[in-house]
Amino acid sequence: MTLPGNDVKYGTCRTDKVSFMSDTPRRRGADRTEAIMRTTLELGQEIGYARLSIEAVAARAGAGKHTIYRRWPSKGALLLDSLLSLNETSLDYPDTGDVAADLRVQIHAAVDLLAAPPFGPLFQALIGEAQYEPQVAAALNERFIVPQADKTVARLKAARDQGQLSPRFDLELAMAILSGPLYFQLLITQQPLTHEYVDRILDALFAGMAPRPQ
Amino acid sequence: MTLPGNDVKYGTCRTDKVSFMSDTPRRRGADRTEAIMRTTLELGQEIGYARLSIEAVAARAGAGKHTIYRRWPSKGALLLDSLLSLNETSLDYPDTGDVAADLRVQIHAAVDLLAAPPFGPLFQALIGEAQYEPQVAAALNERFIVPQADKTVARLKAARDQGQLSPRFDLELAMAILSGPLYFQLLITQQPLTHEYVDRILDALFAGMAPRPQ
Amino acid sequence: MTLPGNDVKYGTCRTDKVSFMSDTPRRRGADRTEAIMRTTLELGQEIGYARLSIEAVAARAGAGKHTIYRRWPSKGALLLDSLLSLNETSLDYPDTGDVAADLRVQIHAAVDLLAAPPFGPLFQALIGEAQYEPQVAAALNERFIVPQADKTVARLKAARDQGQLSPRFDLELAMAILSGPLYFQLLITQQPLTHEYVDRILDALFAGMAPRPQ
Amino acid sequence: MTLPGNDVKYGTCRTDKVSFMSDTPRRRGADRTEAIMRTTLELGQEIGYARLSIEAVAARAGAGKHTIYRRWPSKGALLLDSLLSLNETSLDYPDTGDVAADLRVQIHAAVDLLAAPPFGPLFQALIGEAQYEPQVAAALNERFIVPQADKTVARLKAARDQGQLSPRFDLELAMAILSGPLYFQLLITQQPLTHEYVDRILDALFAGMAPRPQ
DNA sequence: TATTAAACGAGACGGTACGTCGCGTCTTGGT
DNA sequence: ACCAAGACGCGACGTACCGTCTCGTTTAATA
Numbered sequence: 081m082t083l084p085g086n087d088v089k090y091g092t093c094r095t096d097k098v099s100f101m102s103d104t105p106r107r108r109g110a111d112r113t114e115a116i117m118r119t120t121l122e123l124g125q126e127i128g129y130a131r132l133s134i135e136a137v138a139a140r141a142g143a144g145k146h147t148i149y150r151r152w153p154s155k156g157a158l159l160l161d162s163l164l165s166l167n168e169t170s171l172d173y174p175d176t177g178d179v180a181a182d183l184r185v186q187i188h189a190a191v192d193l194l195a196a197p198p199f200g201p202l203f204q205a206l207i208g209e210a211q212y213e214p215q216v217a218a219a220l221n222e223r224f225i226v227p228q229a230d231k232t233v234a235r236l237k238a239a240r241d242q243g244q245l246s247p248r249f250d251l252e253l254a255m256a257i258l259s260g261p262l263y264f265q266l267l268i269t270q271q272p273l274t275h276e277y278v279d280r281i282l283d284a285l286f287a288g289m290a291p292r293p294q
Numbered sequence: 295m296t297l298p299g300n301d302v303k304y305g306t307c308r309t310d311k312v313s314f315m316s317d318t319p320r321r322r323g324a325d326r327t328e329a330i331m332r333t334t335l336e337l338g339q340e341i342g343y344a345r346l347s348i349e350a351v352a353a354r355a356g357a358g359k360h361t362i363y364r365r366w367p368s369k370g371a372l373l374l375d376s377l378l379s380l381n382e383t384s385l386d387y388p389d390t391g392d393v394a395a396d397l398r399v400q401i402h403a404a405v406d407l408l409a410a411p412p413f414g415p416l417f418q419a420l421i422g423e424a425q426y427e428p429q430v431a432a433a434l435n436e437r438f439i440v441p442q443a444d445k446t447v448a449r450l451k452a453a454r455d456q457g458q459l460s461p462r463f464d465l466e467l468a469m470a471i472l473s474g475p476l477y478f479q480l481l482i483t484q485q486p487l488t489h490e491y492v493d494r495i496l497d498a499l500f501a502g503m504a505p506r507p508q
Numbered sequence: 509m510t511l512p513g514n515d516v517k518y519g520t521c522r523t524d525k526v527s528f529m530s531d532t533p534r535r536r537g538a539d540r541t542e543a544i545m546r547t548t549l550e551l552g553q554e555i556g557y558a559r560l561s562i563e564a565v566a567a568r569a570g571a572g573k574h575t576i577y578r579r580w581p582s583k584g585a586l587l588l589d590s591l592l593s594l595n596e597t598s599l600d601y602p603d604t605g606d607v608a609a610d611l612r613v614q615i616h617a618a619v620d621l622l623a624a625p626p627f628g629p630l631f632q633a634l635i636g637e638a639q640y641e642p643q644v645a646a647a648l649n650e651r652f653i654v655p656q657a658d659k660t661v662a663r664l665k666a667a668r669d670q671g672q673l674s675p676r677f678d679l680e681l682a683m684a685i686l687s688g689p690l691y692f693q694l695l696i697t698q699q700p701l702t703h704e705y706v707d708r709i710l711d712a713l714f715a716g717m718a719p720r721p722q
Numbered sequence: 723m724t725l726p727g728n729d730v731k732y733g734t735c736r737t738d739k740v741s742f743m744s745d746t747p748r749r750r751g752a753d754r755t756e757a758i759m760r761t762t763l764e765l766g767q768e769i770g771y772a773r774l775s776i777e778a779v780a781a782r783a784g785a786g787k788h789t790i791y792r793r794w795p796s797k798g799a800l801l802l803d804s805l806l807s808l809n810e811t812s813l814d815y816p817d818t819g820d821v822a823a824d825l826r827v828q829i830h831a832a833v834d835l836l837a838a839p840p841f842g843p844l845f846q847a848l849i850g851e852a853q854y855e856p857q858v859a860a861a862l863n864e865r866f867i868v869p870q871a872d873k874t875v876a877r878l879k880a881a882r883d884q885g886q887l888s889p890r891f892d893l894e895l896a897m898a899i900l901s902g903p904l905y906f907q908l909l910i911t912q913q914p915l916t917h918e919y920v921d922r923i924l925d926a927l928f929a930g931m932a933p934r935p936q
Numbered sequence: 937t938a939t940t941a942a943a944c945g946a947g948a949c950g951g952t953a954c955g956t957c958g959c960g961t962c963t964t965g966g967t
Numbered sequence: 968a969c970c971a972a973g974a975c976g977c978g979a980c981g982t983a984c985c986g987t988c989t990c991g992t993t994t995a996a997t998a
Binding site: 128129130204205207208209210211212213214217220221225243244245246247248249250253255256257259260261262263264265267268269270280281283284285286287288289290291292293 | 342343344418419421422423424425426427428431434435439457458459460461462463464467469470471473474475476477478479481482483484494495497498499500501502503504505506507
């Protein structure tokens with residue numbers, strides 16, 4: 081992926097080639113790439129991403145700094161790739177026929193992964209970085225948010241077709257309405273994001289704020 | 295206000311004293327405090343908060359670094375105070391009797407202030423800082439989020455008593471549900487936050503996702 | 509002294525002030541200056557000036573790199589000052605009335621100081637640096653070569669007035685003719701510079717190459 | 723020639739073979755060797771030898787770094803060979819019967835070549851390198867200084883046999899006494915080395931410093 | 937009114953990390 | 968088999984800020 085407005089590629093490291101067979105002897109470049117990302121996550125969990133430095137990652141990984149800068153233009157980009165390399169077995173929606181239950185299951189899984197240690201603090205920090213670095217924000221959207229949104233919309237569309245959602249529900253807003261309150265809890269109030277809290281949010285969103293006739 | 299877990303006070307600068315009379319000659323301390331915060335905002339708008347340094351603020355403000363460190367423990371704290379010093383004429387809810395309209399008006403105002411230049415990028419950056427600095431997160435909550443939430447809940451409670459809201463609506467969730475989608479747009483997708491978008495969100499939240507009997 | 513063509517002063521460190529009384533408490537700046545120069549000489553003798561780095565001097569001296577760069581613009585300048593700080597009790601000519609003997613004594617002393625460990629290798633390296641850095645070359649001349657030349661010329665002039673030198677001897681060439689062969693041995697052939705060698709050179713220079721009538 | 727204390731040969735590049743016939747098609751190795759040395763001189767004249775890097779030579783010459791390292795162990799060695807490759811049509815003494823005139827002519831030629839652009843600065847830098855790298859110093863002596871000294875001594879010996887030099891003149895010192903003052907001017911005072919200056923030095927050396935009977 | 941303690945600007949200081957450069961070695965792929 | 972190209976670990980470069988710490992100099996409150 082090429083980041084918009086920037087020739088530097090990351091996301092897929094420039095020097096990596098996809099290895100189609102697991103027994104393919106991996107090239108030097110790919111080895112270093114993996115080692116660096118693994119070290120980034122380790123060190124990040126130990127000392128926090130605020131104190132994480134490219135210098136320290138290089139030292140711990142036994143890599144030269146240039147080897148890191150050759151691949152990623154910034155600490156944020158490195159963090160992004162390192163985190164997303166974990167998430168490649170992505171968060172998929174089940175379809176049991178009960179959309180409310182399916183959403184609940186999927187969101188619980190997402191919350192368990194992204195809002196709890198060991199990766200919660202990392203993910204939080206990544207969104208923090210995105211506020212400064214437009215490249216990171218763009219890449220985060222393209223590679224994580226948009227795919228999730230697409231899956232969510234697809235599942236909701238199926239539900240609407242089955243009459244489980246209001247036909248007037250604005251599907252474009254789905255991601256913001258479903259995820260927004262959770263990100264609010266994660267980023268703004270920074271209170272724990274429990275399953276119970278998720279359930280209450282879902283109930284409220286399904287019911288709506290307006291009074292309903294009995 | 296004392297930040298939790300830290301003896302250093304900010305929010306109300308330690309050296310400031312409230313001046314009860316406008317003609318009271320302001321003390322040296324308050325002058326410097328104001329000049330520094332003003333410079334912080336100026337410089338932040340010019341070069342962005344990522345590149346903002348206390349060193350540069352001191353130089354531009356004609357202040358010694360010590361004078362800044364005497365007041366604020368970190369760049370984040372300085373940014374927080376600088377921003378909130380603008381907001382003291384706070385965002386209040388009207389009460390026209392029509393809760394949907396009142397929310398709309400108030401949220402439009404908030405969005406105009408916090409999601410658009412010149413202060414949108416600053417506010418975004420402040421939330422970014424909050425992901426790293428727990429003190430900033432706590433102060434942001436105490437001094438901005440909680441007061442807003444309280445006002446929102448108060449207005450909604452009145453509406454519920456008048457039958458304009460579902461009696462079962464979970465008021466504790468109000469802030470997250472109303473604000474979450476907007477912060478999502480501001481922080482995650484980083485798309486423009488228009489009045490039209492706010493209206494669509496509000497409509498969807500009032501209606502709810504579940505199908506309604508005609 | 510200001511180096512020609514450069515605003516940066518070294519030789520006399522910018523931040524130093526001469527302390528007129530030995531019991532004057534020395535300022536912070538002068539302390540660091542001395543410590544850094546001392547460390548430079550130590551480390552230079554240990555590992556050689558080729559391998560000497562500003563980084564290593566800073567680390568060993570317990571100083572920040574900036575503290576060094578604030579004073580000296582380059583490794584060569586630092587080396588120059590460090591070396592010349594040793595030489596301030598300079599090489600002076602005796603005047604016993606016998607100019608040949610006086611030259612011999614003074615040159616033996618100079619050779620012992622500058623062509624033998626511990627300072628010979630340092631002095632050699634300094635001249636090496638001077639080939640690359642015009643500032644170092646200029647400062648070396650102004651602060652070391654020219655003063656020595658002046659003393660030499662003064663001593664020779666006295667000798668000429670007493671009839672101990674050929675009245676036609678070109679005094680302007682004195683330094684080059686007396687020192688040149690020694691620097692040649694030091695820098696080019698890099699053979700040991702013994703007292704015996706110095707004596708042979710002096711004898712030859714006094715006698716001249718041309719045949720003499722009996 | 724093998725450098726003392728080092729198995730790596732330079733001087734005669736390991737991969738070069740003397741081509742005995744001018745129409746022999748030269749091998750690939752020799753082409754690269756020449757191209758690299760030519761580039762070294764070009765680049766050295768453009769940016770100065772201090773800033774010259776093997777990396778840059780390789781890039782400019784369209785050569786791999788390995789190809790350079792295969793031939794020369796250091797930047798100094800490369801510089802030495804590059805410079806001496808120019809000088810193979812060496813500086814030889816005429817013998818007109820007048821030794822003073824012959825020395826004058828030969829030294830003028832040497833000074834024109836080695837103390838003036840384009841090769842003066844390079845030669846100066848080479849001597850600078852020799853202060854750090856003993857190998858370079860040794861090779862410079864063996865391949866340039868010693869041969870020149872031998873020629874000089876031979877010419878002077880002939881002159882002495884003809885009674886043009888003092889029979890007591892110490893021939894072993896000849897090179898140091900004749901060249902030393904010139905190197906002093908080149909390396910230490912870094913003043914221009916004119917023919918007129920050379921002549922004055924020669925006159926003084928022939929005459930000697932001691933007074934002469936009429 | 938004179939004294940004095942605090943706040944202040946200025947900036948030196950020991951550090952840490954930055955992003956860049958060049959070293960000398962090693963790997964890859966092309967000719 | 969040699970080459971160009973360049974990745975790699977390494978180490979130093981020179982810069983920027985960090986947060987702490989003297990410095991003298993105002994400044995305004997007290998004596």
